[in-house]
Amino acid sequence: MPVNTLSAAAHITPTVIKTFIEHSNRKRKKFQQGQLEELSTDDILYDEAFHIVKSFILLGTKNTVESLQSFTNTHVPSPYWAAVSPVQIPLVTTNCSADILINWFGTEELQRVVGGERWWQVRGLDGIDAEWITEREYLRPTSVKKDAKITPKISNSDKDILRMEHLETVMLYIHGGGYFWGSINTHRYQIIRYARKIKGRAFAVNYRKAPQYPWPCPLQDVLAAYLYLIDPPADALHKAVSPSKIVLAGDSAGGGLSITVLTILRDMGLPLTAGAILISPWVDLTHSFPSIMTNTQTDIIPPHGFLSRPSTLWPVDPIKDGGRVIPVIPQPKASHTDTTIERPYERNISDKIADEKHTQPHVKSLPVLAGDDTISCARGADKVEDANIANSHMNGQAMDVSAAGKVPDIDDLDFWQPKPSKVLMDNPRDIPLEMCSQMHMYAATEQLLHPLVSPILQGSLGNLCPLYIIAGDGEVLRDEVIYLAHRAAHPTEFPARAGVLRDNPRQMQNAENFQRPTKVHLQVYDGMCHVLTVFTFTKSAKYAYRSVRHVTNNSEEHLERNPFPELHRPSSGLLADEEPDHDERGDAETMAGNAENSLLAEMRSRRSDIKMYKKNESKVKEEAKTGQADKIAGTPGAVEELLGDVETQKDIPNVVMIRERVDIHGKVRPMEPKGEVTALRVRPEEVGIIKEAPLNKWWSGQKEWDQRYRRKAEKVVKQRRSNQTKAKKIMAAARDQGLLLEHEMPPLSQLHRLASDTMSAPSTREIGKIQNDRRWGPLGLDNENVPPSAIANRRDTPEALALLKKTIYNTAPVTHQTVPKMKTSDIIRAMLDPNDDQNQHPQQSVSEQQVRKHIFPSLHGLQMWDSLLRLFMRQRSKKKKGKQRAAAAQITSEQKRSSLP
Template sequence: MKWTFEDIRFGTETTFHSFFDVFFIMPVTTVSSAVHITPVVIKTFINHGKRKARKAKDRSDERDARDDIFFDQAFNIVKAFIEMGTKNTVESLQAFTNTHVPAPYWAVVSPVLIPLSSCNHAADVLIDWFGPEELKRVVGGERWWQVRGLDGVDGEWITEKEYLSPGNRNSEPPWKLNDTDADILRMETLETVMLYVHGGGYFWGSINTHRYQIIRYARKFKGRAFAVNYRKAPQYPWPCPLQDVIAAYLYLIQPPLGSLHKPILPSKIVFAGDSAGGGLCITVLTILRDMGLPMPAGAVLISPWVDLTHSFPSIVQNTSTDIIPQHGFLAKPSTLWPVDPQPQGGSRITPATSNPPPKPGHADTLRPSQGRIIKDTADNRYHHSGGEQVKTQVEMLDGRDTDDLETPNSRHDSNRGAIHGQNLRQSSSKSIIKEGIDDYDVDFWEPKPPKVLMEDPDAVPLELRAQIQLYATTEQLTHPLVSPVLQGSLGNLPPLYILAGNDEVLRDEIIYLAHRAAHPAEYPVRRGVLRDGIRQQENKNKFTTPTKVHLQVFDDMCHVLTVFSFTRSAKYAYRSIAEFVKHVTRHDPEHLKHNPFPELHRPPSEISPQVEVAERHSPFLQSGIRPTSESQSGDDHQISDFDTQMFRRNQANAEEEVKYKYTDAMPAPHCVSERTSDAHDSHQTVAKDIRNIGMIRERVDIHGITRPLESPEKIPALQLQPGQIGIIKEAPTIKWLTGQEEWDKMFKKSAKRVTERRMKCERKAKRIIDNARSQGLVLDRDTSEGNYQQNLLQTLSRVGDDAAGIQDDRRWGPFDLEDETPPPTAIANRHDTPEAIALIKKSIYHTAPITHRTVPKLRTSDAIRAAFDPKDDPSKAPQQSVSEQQVHNHILPIHGLRIWDGIVRYFGKKTSQKAKSGTKQVGEQLGIINLD
């Protein structure tokens, strides 16, 4: 399907929203979620019945995951909730998903605060990684992303209560500890640690949304987990979350003074994360590798989001089968987001107005400064209506002047023009790159954001005039630390276990990431990335050792299949993740170098899950008839042996697949990366591991049974050429624009009000700052010798309660960003949102950075205003951004996240009963079992 800009901007088709959607959209709360989701539940029941009737009428034997009414309901509930979030403000969704939820009684959850010292250590690592030039050109400086509201990062130690039996209690310390601190000490006997990084599109979710999943992991691998509540975009955009995840890891392996836990060996730590969390995990691993820091034992990546440019086909093809909203993560306008509540100049995407793509990383690319416009116009880089006519994509490719070219590889000569000339006008960028032409113009065959690569080479390219992702600016999306699929090399990393749903929109990028890691030489990064990043050039040649990878693609599963924990697919995933974690943390690096896969370990590791006695000896388990779900007790504390059965069966499947590859005469480089002379012999002795396997590639059906993944030649994602990856393309761009224009129409009045609120906030921020100055605020940059207040007010710097004062470990604050160009959404540099004002007040009166010389007194008028503001307080620090600080709800004791857990456990029991009933009927008919 082809689009033109006119079709997009002036199309006659308009989506009309219901009266309810437009006029009765409530903030994201437990009540509003119930109101929104109830009709979805009813509709799903009706449609499910119709669907089954059609299958029966057509006598179709084809089964899929949504044949199970409970999965069908859960899928539509989650999808409806996320879609509801897109019709609310970003702050509303963040607040709901970052509301503190008490832990279940069978678990131990001990909250901690990762201190500023660990955050500073992480910042130093990132500063060294970027270097001064990239920090200024791409990141926008080294200070703004270190500004935070809290005194560190929220984290949680998590494990099962039964693992902290009295027999595991350490001797009582000489000082009296509260229960939380005592539990942290009691966890010391659990050596294995999972560092979990939650998902949520980089802008929502929290340790609260994922706590029940994390508890399940800790129970299955019989260890402890550490969850990190990193700062979220758009208030704290890239690289803020990276800093926080690195800080969490350094906090574990190098605990600062005063920490209760002992240093944890990196070889006992496994990274794990889903969606955005998976993307953060793989990115942090590359940073640790590049900086020569100790690496963890391995990483589990569940549906990792690793390509924020959306350059793979599944991002468009799998929209209808995934829980991710059709048009991406849109939102009702607020003072926070989007950057422009109303489109500037009539549209968020326009035909190109300049021939060369803008340089990456410039914070003013979308709004050039006057000086830069003059300079670029002189360099023939901007062509306005009175200048050179804007060319088509092909004309740009085939007719650039040599003055516009900046690298030897992109110089246009007469031979190149003679060879390609007319052919370029009749072909797409895909065919050009696949033909193997080595001297193509990187600037145009690999256009940088905000340019969009068009499907029709005769079309004038589009340019984005809006930020399309909340995590990073459009110009930053191609940076390897934003989209890690674009890393110069993914080699030399610890073992990876990567899971994807076959029906999710991120499927292709996940499959490609896994193959790039396992086969660095076969899947190189595109040339533009290497040209623009010196470190990536070095990494390509420096890190050539293939990473050991186990990739599994789950049939009929959507994004983050582990959310649907009652399904057979998820139960197998939890068990196999646990076995991977145990395997890589219980064997030394030399052993893992040859075999990081528990499925190939001989003799097989012992699996001893908690099993109900009645189920342990159930005849149908011994008969070979397998139910579709394991039964769960009401508290989800006791589990059956079904996931163990699945893992054992799939272990045998993996062994058979490896045997087949070894005994077959044809090599299989994508399944077996290395082969030794005794590899075949290792199969004859069960006591020996199956060694030197570089990659396991599998599909998992809806019953949790594995089979080999198709050969790479049959997987479309693996046929993409490097030059096509990490490019903003036409189809996903139009998909986003279509939705955004709907939202612009639906929330037109809200957008106008947002502009007024921003102006009001700016006036309030100015008044607070002016009042603080009049009351004695003095900063380091105030070096005037004639400052008559300085000596008098210096004594205020450490006056007040213990929580107030200048913090030596807090390096920077909102007033320390001279000469920096933060992203437009960054809270550190804003005065036009309530959250930014809260950060300003906290930085002035409560937790001043070391760059402040004084902590002034609060002006009486401001104290009175704070007393009447429900979100402020005249004597305490105001609540910080909900993207950072958890919300404690004192009104409703029941939160939607706890309700969801109850729904999941209910579905699990009902699915188990349904499975047992079907198994009983089949068994009785065959004369195998009689459960009566």
């Protein structure tokens, strides 16, 4: 059964019941045993919500990718209090973002790594779906005199765009979802909360998703969204937004895209945003940090990662009889005379280790991986060349790349810093393994080391705008998030992996040129899972939402000097004018007629959460004063200045990083010293290596799925062949109807007919047109090395056929000379096909185009999840309100007793 509201409800209901029973039993045992330690799962609301989300994501792995994409990209109506105005970022803007990426990559890297410059620019829609979002009460009242553009001719949605122009602060939000699911619909409720917190407006983008549109397709779309804000096209309703008024935000995959876009803007000399908010950013697709193994039970991510039931779309190889992971058997080496020298595998590896121990006595055990001696099953396998560079790191010494200006020329670098698809074995003497199947939908295995795929491998993360980075202590991505934050704040202390610098000249330059520390505020939340802001009703999430204003209330000059509101003088006052969320409202109405109204009003003005933020703010100041916060090294007078009376200073200066942990009640404390943080003990040469344990974690699940869905996979193979036959018929019919591509001449037999068609009366049906801004289509990709999952070059999925038809008959790229006119028989045949309405453009991939439900759209599961969150918020608010009333009653009682004679 596909992923839909009914199947989700059927799958989740037993989870709700089971969680309630287990929660009650666990709390009873904890009380009986006298355990005092507080856990996040002690809260029944969080415990239920955690397992609901985890159960839904697990349901997604038991269905096809298309099914999950369709469900999460279904249009859902917005709440009545929100002003949501959909727009489409036009092709002219997407072309500008493509040009920036082309310049960033360069000709050689585009062909070698990306596979060309055309295929990733192919899209089905005429732009990118996006939304302007804010609170309806923030809209400026309509004035006929002031609003010349607001006329009866434009829609109410467009009017709202004009009425929110006065809101200067803009959050550009990039949603998460593993790069392959999720949409502006799944995240709209969270984005509305952000808009309220910053008292501004948000701009959300529905970027194309993998595997139909793999890397760098989503990257191009996110970059286009930023360009659309700062340099809007002539027909856009909004004015250009200053980069100093934009905050870039994203969760999970969206956080990874956000940090990647920032590095591109920096590298190309384009203006950066005022700041960025990275929520559990996924920045290491090789899974090379320890928490990927240790935090499986405490996170919502499925234990085997994002698997799926076979479909015509995914996996690329539904049946892999040879194995998705294989042992690598070494090949005998040949001499220059073509005679082979037999050398046993064990002896070969032993010699290599012995040689290293002889030259580097301190090395006790070094990672062993197959090099030139092995059979490679991945395309583009790299030649083993350089280095022993790992030795300096293994001895506790970081290589100073910036000072040297180049990577030292040492032998066998790839031996110690292997590239995917090679696997680092736990036991050096085990026969190495190699991946022969794509693990992630977002990028091919051999692309995982690219810094724009895994931004943790950037040559430098310095010289960026201020970053607010949060992670849950229980999530599988915790360690890579912590490492990312420290790499940004301390570019020289946490250098890049040497192999990445060797293979990417731009990254080598970045390591040399961008050494200025990025201002970073890192918070790790106790007991919380991946993307804790999903659980909006928890105290941890509430504190995180209130912290997002850390770069929105001050001038660009002030932010350059000090981006941390906790260190401002006078105090930042972020929450002085904050209003409660819609789901927390009602307190004032309930309390209005109360006898203790004045006392309760005073309590409302000193809400506990505001007091909590103020208390945490004072703790951060104390950290800076006592030297616990990271400061710019060698700054004259910095320590002495901090040791003075901090309340008299304008700002606490020179702080580059605030490192905090936040408990389940929202109270902060300093993070432990760097030497005690597991993530920071990972050496640079280990980052980006596919290790045996994470591989086996995915592989064991994939083997189970391959066995469970073997018959389905066999049907998928037949379906693909059938679709390929249909594609050939489509092409044959289009050619017969007059399709001509660039540099093609029509056959002599068609010349007269084409001329006659040109002079004939126009058809009653619009047959489409050639779009000047649409550069490429699926028929213009000659000499491109297109990824196997990309829709642009496929002809074996229904979505690929829909894209092919649209670019032939409806919206042709400039590479087409003609738009064929369908025969009457073809139109009649299409009318009998429920998936092909010739009166409309073919519905495009659900990874790009939203699905519109015409029956009961409000009953969609995403709408129900939002309703459930609001219910939890109200329950939390009632509980809090009860405590306030009890406290007020107690104070009143004490006051009465004290007034008695």
